[in-house]
Amino acid sequence: MPYPFQEIESKWQARWDETCAFRAVPGGGPKFYLLEMFPYPSGRIHMGHVRNYTIGDVAARFKRAQGFSVLHPMGFDAFGQPAENAAIKQGVDPEAWTLRCIDWMRKELKRMGLSYDWDREVVTCLPDYYRWNQWIFLKMFERGLATQAAAPVNWCSGCETTLANEEVIDGACWRCKQPVALRQLKQWFLKITDYAEPLLNDLEKLTHWPQPVRTMQQNWIGRSEGVEIDFRIEGTKETLTVFTTRPDTIFGATYVVAAPEHPLVSKLLAGRPEGEKLRVFAERAARASTQERLAAGEKKEGVFTGLTAVNPVNGEKIPIWAADYVLMGYGTGAIMAVPAHDQRDFLFAQAHGLPVRMVIAPPDLPRRGSGTWTEAYEGEGTQVNSRQFDGLPNSEGKVKIAAWMEAQKMGRRTVQWRLRDWLISRQRYWGTPIPMIHCGACGVVPVPAEQLPVVLPEKAPITGEGGSPLAKVEPFVRAACPKCKQPARRETDTMATFFDSSWYFLRYCSPKAVDGPFDPKEAAFWMPVDQYIGGIEHAILHLLYSRFFTKFLKDLGLLKIEEPFDRLLTQGMVLKAGEVMSKSRGNVVDPDSVIAAYGADTLRLFILFAAPPEDSLEWNDSGIEGISRFLNRVWGLLEKLPDPKAPAADPAADAELLKLTHRTIKRVTGDLESFKFNTAIAALMELRNGQEKLLPGASGQAARESVERTVRMLGPLAPHLSEELWERLEHSGGLTRVPWPKADPALTAESEVTLVLQVNGKVRSRLTVPAGADPKQVERQALADPAVQKWLEGKKPKKVIQVPGRLINLVV
C-alpha cells in the first residue's frame, strides 16, 4: 500500500493557499529574491516546466528554512503568437483563450506544490501590465532610443501579411504554401547598440553566471577593433569606405567588395548597364534564404561593377566588385579583399580570376613556396611587399600601419559591434500596441503618458490575411494628433513579446504599482534577483534584453543596480530516448499523469534525482519506481519510532544513528547550497537505509531526533509528505518556518580513518589509524603491513608519499 499521497497533497495545498504561507514579506531575515523564468501559457505544463519550477521551489523552501525573507513569484508571459494562431484557426478570442490557459496552468503549478506568492502574479497581456510597456517605450523614445527605420520582413503575398521566421517553412508560407518574399517595411527599433559597451564590460561582474553563457553573450555583442579605410572611386568624387580588422594586410588588397545592396554603388551605377546587372544580382541575393546561402556554400557569387577604387596606401587601381559574402549590416558594408590572407577572399579570387598577393610571409615560407597557394594564410608572419613596413612582425605592422594611415588621413581606427539594434515591431494583434500616432502635419507623435494605456481593441478581425489586424479596426486607428489636434492615425504594429519579459522581474517587486512600472523603493529592496533559473535557450536574447532594460531604467533613475540577475542557473533539456520532448515528436510524458499515479512529491524528487540541473535529463519511466519506494519507506518511519522514553537496546546503534544523521545533514546542506539535488537525495536514501538497521536498537530519543531531522531535510524536496509527517510527529504550525537543521561538528568528526596503502601506485592494502595520527608512526605501520611487505619484496622504498587521511604510496 503506497502512502496516501493524494489525500496528503491536496490537504497541504489547500492549507498553504488558505494561510498564504509563501507571501513575501520584507524583514525577519535577509532578503532573497528567487526567480524562475515565467511560462508562456500554452495550456499545459510540460516536463521542462516541472524541472525548472521544481529546482526553483526547492531552492526557495531551502532559503526560507535558512531564515531568509524570500520573494518567490510566478506569472505568465501571455502575449504571443500561439493565442493569435488559435484565433486564426479556431476563431477563438485570444484573450479568453489565454486567460483560460492561465487558469489551467496555475492549477497545474499548484498541484506541483510550488511555493509561490500568488498575490504577486503578473500577467503581461492585461492593461495594468502592458501600459507600462508603453510607458517604458515612450521614455525610450524621449531619449532617442526608440527609432523608426526600414527593415525587411518575410512577406506572404497570398495572405498579404508578415510572417515570423518560424512560419516560413522551406521558403514558403506555413498556411498557404506560397513562396515568401522579403519586403521593406518601416519599423520600430530599440537602440540596444547604444549600450553595447556596458553590456559587454559588465559581463565581467557576473561572476556567478555560468561561463558558457557569458562567452555566448560576449560573442553576440562582438566587439572588434579595426580601421575604416577610404578608397577613392576613380572618375567620381565619391569615396568607398571599408572596414578591416587586418590593416596589416592593406598592401595585399587586390580588389574591393561591396555588399550587393550597397547604396553608394547602386547610386553610381544608376542608368548604366552594370546597374541593371547589379540590381538583378542584389534582388536574388536578398531573396536567398539562409538555407539557400548555405547550399550555395563556397561558390562566392558576385558581379564586377565596372568601377575602380584607388588604394590610398600605394595609389594602386583595383576593381570594385559586389558579392553576397559581404553583408550590408556589418561594418561599412564594404571590404578590401586580401585573397592571400583571408580564405573567403581567396575563394572569391579563385572563382573570378583575381590576383593574389602575399604581404604576410609565413614563418615556414620556404617550405610552402611563394608561388601558387591552395588556401589563404591567415596566421602570424612577417610583413613583405609592404614598403616601409617590410620586415616587421605583422602584429607590430597592424599597429604601425593603422597609426600611419590615421596620420595620413587615409582612414581611422574604429570599433565595430556585431550587436544589431533590436527590431520590436510586429504586424500582429496579440501584443502591446505601440503608443505612437502618425500625423500628416506633425509626423510621428508619441501618445501622452497620461493617455496610457492604449488599449488593445476587442473584436479585431484576426484572419491571418490582409495585413495587421489592428489596421482594420477603424475606431482604434482614428485618433487626434496630440500636438495639432487634427485627425491622425495610430500606429498599428504591436511590440515583440521579448519587450514584456525584459522587465517583469521588476513588476513582481510591486505588482500593483499604479504610479509607475514598479515602486523604486520596493525594487531597491528586492533587486537584484539573487538567483535566476531557466532554460539555456534563453542564454542570449532574453538575458541580454533584460540587462539592457535594467541599465536603461537605472539611467532613468528608477533603479540603483547595474545588473538584474546576480546568480544564474541554466537548466538542461528534458529528453526522451535521446530526443527533445515535444508535441511534434509525440514523445511527451504528461506531468499530470505522473502526479496522478505517484504524487507530486515523487515527480519532484524523480526529476531532481535523474540528473544534475545543468545537464540534459533522460526521462525514464522505470526510474520513478525507486523514488516512490523511497518516499514510502520514509512514510514508514513513523511506525518504526520506539516509545520516546525507551532506552537504547544497543548503545552502539544509538551513537551510530546520530553520527549518520548529522553527517547526512552536512552533506545535504552542502549539496542543496550548490544545487546538487541528485546527490542530496542519494544522501537521504543512504540515511533511510541506515535507519532501517539502526532504529530497532536505538533509544526513543535518538530515534526521534534522527527521524525529525530527516523530515526537516526532506521538507524542501518533498514538501507535502514532510509537512504531513511533521504534523504527525506532533508539531503544529507547519514546516515552512522551521529552521534548517544544523550538523553537530562533534558528531560529524571522524575518529578513525582508513588509509589506502599503495605500492608503485597500486592498492595493496588498507590501514585504519586514529584521525590525525603522527605521519612517521603511520609510515612505520604501513611498512610493517604484511601485504605491503610481500609487494616490497624486501626492497627499501625509494620514495614515500603520504597524503594525510587518504593514502600512502611506496615507490620502489
Place this chain on the structure above:
RNA sequence: GGGCGGAUGGCGGAACUGGUAAACGCGCGGGAUUUAGGAUCCCGUCCCGAAAGGGUUGGAGGUUCGACUCCUCUUCCGCCCACCA
C-alpha cells in the same frame, strides 16, 4: 565553417583541490515472507580469471609517485550561430 559543451557498468548517474573508479537509484540474479500474484525485507551484481592476480572512465600519446580529473592529437554526439572583413 565558427563558438560552447559532452562521452564513466545493461541504464540514469557518483567521485573533494590530481589521491580507493562505479556512491545512490533502475534493471537483473538469488533468498525470506506469501495459497498465488503484488507489495515488503535481506544478499549479490564493471570485465577476465578456479585462485593469485590482471584489466577498465570514446581512442592514441604525454606530464606525474599517482590522471575520469591537467596537456596534445583524434573519433563520435548535442546545443547555439551562420560568410562579421
